[in-house]
Amino acid sequence: MFRILKKRPQKQHPIEGMSNRNLPLSSELDKNLQILKSIYKGCIDVIYHPFLIAGKTKALLVYIDGLSDTEQIDSSVLAPLMSKTIDKSINLQETCENIQLSNIRVVKTYDDCIKNISNGNPILLMEHEEQGAALGLAKWDKRSIIEPESESVIRGPREGFVETLGVNISMLRRKIRSPNLKMIKMNIGSYSDTSIIIAYIEGIANQSLIDEVQNRLQKVEVDSVLESGYIEELIEDNVFSPFPQLLDTERPDVASANLLEGRVVILVDGTPFVLIAPVSFFSFFQAPDDYYQRYLISSVIRIMRLFFMLISVFLPSLYVAVSSFHQEMVPTTLLLSMASLRESVPFTALIEALIMEIVFEALREAGLRLPKQIGAAVSIVGALVIGQAAVQAGLVSPLMVIVVAITGIASFMVPRYSEGIALRLIRFPIMMLAGTMGLHGLVFGFIAIVIHLCKLRSFGVPYLSPIAPTIGREMKDAFIRSPWWMLNTRPHLTGRINKYRQAPNQQPKPKK
Amino acid sequence: MHDKGRITAYQMALMIYPTIYATAVLMVPAITGQYVGRDSWAAPILGSLNGFFTAYVLYKLHKMYPNESLIQYSKHIIGHFLSKILGLFYLFFFLYMCGFILKEYYFFVGISLLPKTPMIAIIGSTVIMASLAITGGVEVLGRASQLFIPIFILPIPIFTIMLLKDLDPKNVLPILEHGLLPLLQGSAAPQAWFSEVFLISMFLPFLKDPEKGLKWSFISVFAVMLSLVSLNLLTTFLFGEMTASYTFPVFKAVRFISLSDFFEHLEAGIITIWILGAYIKITVFYYALVLGTAQWLNLSDFKPIVLPFGILISLFAIWEFANLQEQFEFSKSIFPFYVPFMLTVLPTILLIIAKIRTRNTIKKKPPRISNY
Numbered sequence: 001m002f003r004i005l006k007k008r009p010q011k012q013h014p015i016e017g018m019s020n021r022n023l024p025l026s027s028e029l030d031k032n033l034q035i036l037k038s039i040y041k042g043c044i045d046v047i048y049h050p051f052l053i054a055g056k057t058k059a060l061l062v063y064i065d066g067l068s069d070t071e072q073i074d075s076s077v078l079a080p081l082m083s084k085t086i087d088k089s090i091n092l093q094e095t096c097e098n099i100q101l102s103n104i105r106v107v108k109t110y111d112d113c114i115k116n117i118s119n120g121n122p123i124l125l126m127e128h129e130e131q132g133a134a135l136g137l138a139k140w141d142k143r144s145i146i147e148p149e150s151e152s153v154i155r156g157p158r159e160g161f162v163e164t165l166g167v168n169i170s171m172l173r174r175k176i177r178s179p180n181l182k183m184i185k186m187n188i189g190s191y192s193d194t195s196i197i198i199a200y201i202e203g204i205a206n207q208s209l210i211d212e213v214q215n216r217l218q219k220v221e222v223d224s225v226l227e228s229g230y231i232e233e234l235i236e237d238n239v240f241s242p243f244p245q246l247l248d249t250e251r252p253d254v255a256s257a258n259l260l261e262g263r264v265v266i267l268v269d270g271t272p273f274v275l276i277a278p279v280s281f282f283s284f285f286q287a288p289d290d291y292y293q294r295y296l297i298s299s300v301i302r303i304m305r306l307f308f309m310l311i312s313v314f315l316p317s318l319y320v321a322v323s324s325f326h327q328e329m330v331p332t333t334l335l336l337s338m339a340s341l342r343e344s345v346p347f348t349a350l351i352e353a354l355i356m357e358i359v360f361e362a363l364r365e366a367g368l369r370l371p372k373q374i375g376a377a378v379s380i381v382g383a384l385v386i387g388q389a390a391v392q393a394g395l396v397s398p399l400m401v402i403v404v405a406i407t408g409i410a411s412f413m414v415p416r417y418s419e420g421i422a423l424r425l426i427r428f429p430i431m432m433l434a435g436t437m438g439l440h441g442l443v444f445g446f447i448a449i450v451i452h453l454c455k456l457r458s459f460g461v462p463y464l465s466p467i468a469p470t471i472g473r474e475m476k477d478a479f480i481r482s483p484w485w486m487l488n489t490r491p492h493l494t495g496r497i498n499k500y501r502q503a504p505n506q507q508p509k510p511k512k
Numbered sequence: 513m514h515d516k517g518r519i520t521a522y523q524m525a526l527m528i529y530p531t532i533y534a535t536a537v538l539m540v541p542a543i544t545g546q547y548v549g550r551d552s553w554a555a556p557i558l559g560s561l562n563g564f565f566t567a568y569v570l571y572k573l574h575k576m577y578p579n580e581s582l583i584q585y586s587k588h589i590i591g592h593f594l595s596k597i598l599g600l601f602y603l604f605f606f607l608y609m610c611g612f613i614l615k616e617y618y619f620f621v622g623i624s625l626l627p628k629t630p631m632i633a634i635i636g637s638t639v640i641m642a643s644l645a646i647t648g649g650v651e652v653l654g655r656a657s658q659l660f661i662p663i664f665i666l667p668i669p670i671f672t673i674m675l676l677k678d679l680d681p682k683n684v685l686p687i688l689e690h691g692l693l694p695l696l697q698g699s700a701a702p703q704a705w706f707s708e709v710f711l712i713s714m715f716l717p718f719l720k721d722p723e724k725g726l727k728w729s730f731i732s733v734f735a736v737m738l739s740l741v742s743l744n745l746l747t748t749f750l751f752g753e754m755t756a757s758y759t760f761p762v763f764k765a766v767r768f769i770s771l772s773d774f775f776e777h778l779e780a781g782i783i784t785i786w787i788l789g790a791y792i793k794i795t796v797f798y799y800a801l802v803l804g805t806a807q808w809l810n811l812s813d814f815k816p817i818v819l820p821f822g823i824l825i826s827l828f829a830i831w832e833f834a835n836l837q838e839q840f841e842f843s844k845s846i847f848p849f850y851v852p853f854m855l856t857v858l859p860t861i862l863l864i865i866a867k868i869r870t871r872n873t874i875k876k877k878p879p880r881i882s883n884y
Contacts (some may be wrong), residue, residue, distance in 0.1 A: 169843055325626070326780045437637065439784045440625050444641050447656075451641075454655040455648045468655035471522065 004066045012140045021111045029127040035110060036062060042255045046117070053095060058127040062113070067120030069139035076100040077124070077135060099124075103136025118193070137248050142167065148250035148272070150417065155292045159233045162251040165195050165269035168252075172199060172265070175256040186217060188231065190470075192224035196231070199255075204262045204490065204498050212459060213264050213277060228268040228275050234377045235277075242425055246419040246457040247276040248282055254288050260501070263492050278459035280466070282478045284419035285309070288479045299480035305413050306479065312410035312447075313427050317352045317434035317442050319403045325438030344394040350435030352396050358430065359386060364408070453459040466491075483507075515803065515814070519652030521724035524715045526657040530664060530789035531796045532563070532736045535616055537786075538760055539843050540740060541747050545756030546844070549697035550684055550748050552755065554695055557741035559702025563733035566856045567709045569863050571726040574716040576866055582713045582859065583807045589866045597796035598858070599808040604802035605854050607821075611828025612839075613797060614638060617790050618829065619836045620760070624783055635829045639822040642795045646802060646818050650718050653799060657792050664789040667782055669741065671748060674769045679749040700848035702740065709733055710855035715801045747807040759836065796824060 003134060021039070026032050033048060040046040049061040059081070063075070078287040080098050105121075107113050108131045112121050124473070143194060148160030161168045173181065184198040196217065200210050216235040235254055249255055250272045254375030255265045258276045266275040276283075285305050290298040322329055323338065330338065363382035367375045386404065390396045409425070414420035426449060428448050433441030456463035466474035474491050476482040485506040489499055523774050534829060544552040570582070577585035587595035590878045618634050626634060647653055688695065719725050747761040750768065768780045770773060802821050806814035833839040 008662050328777045329780045330774060437629065437633070438626060439780055440621060440629075440634070440787065441637075443787045443791075444637060447641055447660075447788070448644060449655055450659050451645045451648065451652060454645075454652045454659075462655065464655060464659070468658040469520065470658050 002400040003217070009092040016136055016141055019138075021114070023107055024093040024109050025028070025107070025113070025125070025129045025130050025132060027128055029125060032132075033060055033469075034127050035112065039110065051082060051091065053126070053425075057080075057090060057095075060125045062117055062125070063122035063137075063168050064117055067118075067138060068122050069137045072101075072137050073122060073135075077137075078124075082252070090125055092124075092131060092133060095124070095126065099133075099135065101135055101137070105134045105136070107132050107134050107486040115193075129149070129378070141381065145447050147172075148358070149349070151251050151288065151415070153247065153289045156288050157251070157253050159252060161252060161255075161272040161274060163270050163272060165197065166265060168267050168272075168274070169197060171201075171252040172255060172259070172267075175252055176201065176259060180204075181259070184214060186214075186302070188217065188220050188456050189222055189224045190227065194225040196225070199259060199267060201259050201262070204260065206262060208457060209262075209264060209278070211264065224359060225268060225270075227271045228266065228273045231268065231276055237459065241452065241456055242422040243281075243456060244284070244416075244422065245277075245279070245324070245456065245463070245464070248273045248418060249276060249444055250274075251288055257288075257291065262498075277360055278457075278461040280458065280461060281453060281463050282467075284414065286477075286481075287415040293483075295481050295483040299482075302481060303479055305415070308410035308413045309423060312407050312413070313423050313430065314442065315410070316357055316403055316427060318428045318443065319400070320349045320353050321353070321434040321438045321442050324435065338397075338399060341397045341399055345482055346394070346399050347396075349400075349437070350431065352400050353403070353435075354428070356386065356390075356400055357431070359409070360404050360408055361424070407437065415458075486497055515649045515718065516784060517649040517654075517718060518720045519650055519654035519715065519718050519803065521719055521721050521728035523654030523658060524712060524719065524725070525728035525735075526661045527600060527653060527655070527792060527796055528709055528729065528732040529735055530657070530792040531711050532705050532708050533550075533739055533791040534664075534786070534789035536702065537743060537762055538616065538620055538742060539840065540702050540705060541761045542703040542759060542840075543745050544744065544846050545747075546759065547755050548694045549689075549756065551688055551695055551746060553741050553744040554688075555699040555736050556702045556744065558695065558699035559704075560570070560705035560737035562732055562856060563706030563709045563736070565729060566707050566852075566859070567712060567726065567729040567733060569715045569856070569859050570710060571716070571729065573859060573863050573866065574713065574722070574725065576870070578722060580809060582715055582862075583804045586862060589862050589869065596808070597713060599804070601858075602762070602854070603801060603804050603808060604803060606797055607824065607828055608832075609851075610797045610801055610825040611832045613790070613794050614825060614829035615832050616839060617794065619833075619839065621783065621787065625780060626668050631830060632826070633689060633709050637706070639798075639826050641791065642798050643818045643822045645795050645814050646799050650715065650799070653795060654791075654832070654842060660788040660792055663785060664792075665739075667785055668742065671740070671766055671769060671778075671782070673801055674748070674775065675750065675765065676788065678768055678779065679746070680751055680752075682746050683750075683752040684745065701844060704848040704851040706733060706736070707852040707855040711796055711800055712861065713859070714803060730849050734814070768775065769795040798822075801825070802878060803807060 021463060024036075026035075033050075037048070043064075045062055045065045047061075047065050049063075051059055051061065053059045056167065061077070063073070077099050079094065080100060092106075105116075107123060109115060112134070113132060116134035117123055120140060121134040122137055123132050123134055125132040133284070142164045143162050145159050147158040148490060151160075159171065161171065169183065178201070179348070180202045181204050182200055184218055186196050187193050188196050198217070213235070217231065220231055220234045222230065222234070232244075232248070233239065233245050238245065246266075247258070255274055255276065259265055262277065266277070268274070287301075291300060327335060342349075347355070350365070360383075361387070363378065365379045367382070370378060374421050387401060390505055392399050411420055411424045414423060430442065430445035430449075433445045435441070437444070450464075453464050454462075454468060462469055464479050465471055473489060476486060477491075484502075488502055488504055490501050513760050540556070541552065548555055573582065573585065577588060582831050583599045586598050590598065591682065614635050618631055618637060622629065622631065622634055645656055667788065695779070708734070711728060716722060716725050743762050747755045747765055749798070751761065755761045762784065763779050766779045767777070769778050779881040798821070802814050805811075805817060805821070811817070
């Protein structure tokens with residue numbers, strides 16, 4: 001049905017007047033300069049620096065202000081080249097030998113030149129040369145590595161990815177030093193030309209998975225990729241779902257752990273959030289702490305998270321269903337107090353619950369985007385409005401406030417924001433169902449969610465695995481976190497290759 | 513193949529378990545109680561023999577025609593024309609059964625949970641939910657039952673523990689006071705339910721591990737038998753001879769639970785959990801109907817006919833019985849003969865014919881047609 005919409009427009013050349021982009025460089029320096037100037041017409045940040053090598057050969061340095069290290073240009077390039085006095089004119093190769101730089105590449109077309117210039121590598125062009133040199137002097141201001149704010153831990157590394165791709169790659173490489181950590185580079189975005197890296201570990205990740213990720217990324221034709229969320233929506237399996245099918249993380253340790261389980265990490269330049277595929281529903285309930293703290297505590301906390309996930313989705317609906325359809329389920333004493341508390345409330349339980357939940361969501365969203373100083377004010381107002389004024393005004397019953405409070409706390413227990421927000425939103429339709437059909441509607445809401453989750457896949461891996469389909473071997477890391485000496489095998493999705501991740505029987509015990 | 517999905521034998525067993533058990537738990541204890549009284553625990557054991565037999569017959573048929581369902585392979589056994597008539601019989605039977613289960617579901621849920629809700633709302637919403645799963649194919653069905661069935665089974669041991677203080681094991685004595693005849697009469701109804709294991713014939717072609725198909729079918733029948741025996745024992749321990757006088761004795765037993773004045777009136781909770789199993793049962797029959805129709809008409813895809821058949825099922829459910837008593841009487845008197853005839857006797861006849869035909873053409877291999 002949606003096949004009509006899938007027709008893609010023909011790929012056009014993004015920048016007009018660039019028909020000469022793929023031409024090779026000319027041997028006349030003036031012509032090269034003219035063409036480059038026509039390409040960069042109106043770009044005031046491009047700097048053309050003409051100079052004479054050894055006082056004889058005409059040369060030109062082109063770079064973008066702020067993307068290149070000007071101090072290095074002066075000291076390592078211009079100074080040695082201009083100070084020399086040689087009688088005969090020299091060619092490009094000899095010139096490069098005189099430049100005190102480790103990273104020099106030869107460029108032959110205007111296209112190469114443009115790519116290097118926009119990446120911050122100055123281009124050196126010379127008279128009578130049909131090629132130029134790209135000098136690896138890219139340098140711009142970077143954010144320093146700080147603790148990721150969206151995923152803080154009690155125990156664990158305090159470093160997070162930054163916006164610079166090169167730094168992120170080096171952080172992965174520092175964790176996984178093996179040469180088997182491979183990366184595929186591709187550029188997406190006709191205007192932004194964003195670098196995207198697919199990282200995987202050869203021999204652990206399934207080759208078909210890598211091919212699939214590559215295929216899906218190659219199909220993406222957009223004008224820009226400003227965040228990994230852009231491509232997440234373009235490569236996921238099921239677009240009509242509130243549930244995220246790729247995991248995003250800012251933490252190098254999470255990315256490395258997933259690489260070692262045979263998953264693929266997609267790094268995007270310009271954002272600290274990397275994507276991990278494939279994932280299952282239970283991946284979103286694994287916090288990095290789980291693997292660093294003691295396994296018993298981690299397991300209990302993980303079970304609690306799943307339990308409170310259920311609470312956050314179903315508690316308001318349960319309250320609505322029980323208080324409006326199945327009062328007989330409530331013990332008599334509680335029922336009496338419920339009745340007396342609800343006496344002054346003019347709304348039915350469903351309306352009451354909807355009002356409170358929507359107000360709560362509004363407060364949460366408002367507090368999220370505000371500066372910290374105003375955020376505190378919002379939470380005070382929210383606490384007063386939700387907590388006290390609404391009850392005193394007789395708009396809602398105190399029980400409803402308790403329910404909303406528990407639901408709110410429970411919904412923040414999901415470690416991943418993308419999954420948590422999905423679960424928070426689906427509780428509204430379930431409340432409607434419970435308000436119209438009681439427990440029957442509530443169960444149907446549950447069934448609908450489960451059926452939807454059963455249909456979902458993340459890069460071919462069933463979303464509810466290892467529960468449905470049941471894979472006994474992988475249960476050890478779903479509801480509970482087994483001790484490290486039991487986590488001998490990698491997950492199933494890696495295929496049959498390289499099954500074991502550590503030596504068996506490592507449980508510490510005294511020698512017999 | 514109309515469905516590209518693949519399931520494991522374990523998933524199939526989890527689908528078959530509620531297919532037999534979900535409605536058996538409502539009716540069987542009362543029906544067997546009327547015939548055998550305190551010996552009702554033995555009736556499911558006798559009845560399960562039919563379940564094992566039916567599973568065996570259908571597995572044998574499946575072994576002869578591994579990639580097809582009964583609707584498809586009957587044409588190799590009794591010829592094209594007769595097989596189409598037989599297929600039509602089965603499709604009508606599935607349609608009728610879908611309506612039967614839905615009506616039973618409505619009587620039970622409607623009366624105990626939603627007395628004021630109109631019938632069409634309950635039946636319609638159930639059909640819509642079932643069609644949701646069916647459009648996902650057999651894989652989604654298998655996965656959903658892997659999640660639902662553990663939740664569905666869990667209450668039995670929990671409620672047994674909660675009822676422990678009220679149980680009197682002496683109620684079951686003396687055993688077989690009136691001889692074997694009442695027991696045989698009493699096992700007529702359970703054996704009809706056990707013949708519903710027939711539905712494996714629709715799922716066996718989708719198995720990843722077909723060699724385990726028979727094993728898991730037997731396990732599933734055995735699990736149902738065990739559950740029914742334990743529930744019959746539970747109700748007998750609790751009510752004694754009075755079991756037969758309740759319509760739904762198991763749920764009456766849940767009403768008895770009263771722990772520390774707080775865990776009381778749990779029947780709404782247990783019905784809620786029961787809905788999960790009943791949902792799987794409805795979905796399995798609905799799926800058999802839709803897939804069977806697609807196979808019967810040689811359609812390339814079954815998904816477009818899911819919703820039209822949903823409307824048909826809803827209509828059947830509304831038509832079939834006027835009230836619970838009528839359905840109860842039907843389940844007691846006609847159901848034990850009608851259902852096993854379709855689900856056990858006809859496949860047995862098919863197997864016999866197939867065996868004779870393959871013996872006559874001993875050198876020729878049975879036709880194996882796969883539509884991959």
